[in-house]
Amino acid sequence: MIYILVALISAASVLFTNYFVEKYRRNKEKRNLIREKLEEIYMLVNKIQAMIGEIQTRQLKSFISGEIADFRDTNLYDLHRLRMLIVFYAPSLTSIVNQYADEALSLVMDYSDYVLNLKEMTEAEKAKKRTNIVKRIGNIAKTYYNLVEEIEKIAPQYI
Numbered sequence: 322m323i324y325i326l327v328a329l330i331s332a333a334s335v336l337f338t339n340y341f342v343e344k345y346r347r348n349k350e351k352r353n354l355i356r357e358k359l360e361e362i363y364m365l366v367n368k369i370q371a372m373i374g375e376i377q378t379r380q381l382k383s384f385i386s387g388e389i390a391d392f393r394d395t396n397l398y399d400l401h402r403l404r405m406l407i408v409f410y411a412p413s414l415t416s417i418v419n420q421y422a423d424e425a426l427s428l429v430m431d432y433s434d435y436v437l438n439l440k441e442m443t444e445a446e447k448a449k450k451r452t453n454i455v456k457r458i459g460n461i462a463k464t465y466y467n468l469v470e471e472i473e474k475i476a477p478q479y480i
Contacts, residue, residue, distance in 0.1 A: 356479035358410035363472055365403045369425055370465050372399070376432060377458050380451075383436075400426055414471055421464045428457050 400422045407418045435442075435450045442450070
């Protein structure tokens with residue numbers, strides 16, 4: 322009788338040990354995955370910010386030279402990938418990422434609209450539109466720094 326009791330206790334302890342080891346392993350894998358995705362989010366945010374910097378550079382060059390900058394190579398895929406990653410791996414950042422992505426997308430669209438309608442605009446309209454674009458680039462930079470701060474706040478949980 323005692324052997325059966327010892328065997329049951331041993332089996333139960335093995336099951337509990339295996340359960341906790343497996344739970345620890347899954348948690349560790351999940352934390353590693355989230356950390357990797359946060360790193361990817363950070364890289365995407367910086368890549369998008371570089372794209373916005375490129376837009377700003379092209380815009381300034383076009384204002385100085387009077388030539389129309391070409392933005393057909395602007396890749397908006399990264400904005401959509403950023404949103405998707407946030408939804409799955411860092412939902413607490415959803416509102417600030419949506420704000421950032423919306424501002425960046427809107428900037429690209431507004432600048433494209435500006436370039437397409439450049440010939441029909443008066444000098445006053447052009448100046449107003451350029452000023453608006455420059456202000457929006459500044460707003461995007463502020464949102465970018467807020468986003469990076471938020472990423473840095475949650476990242477230590479996954480290290």
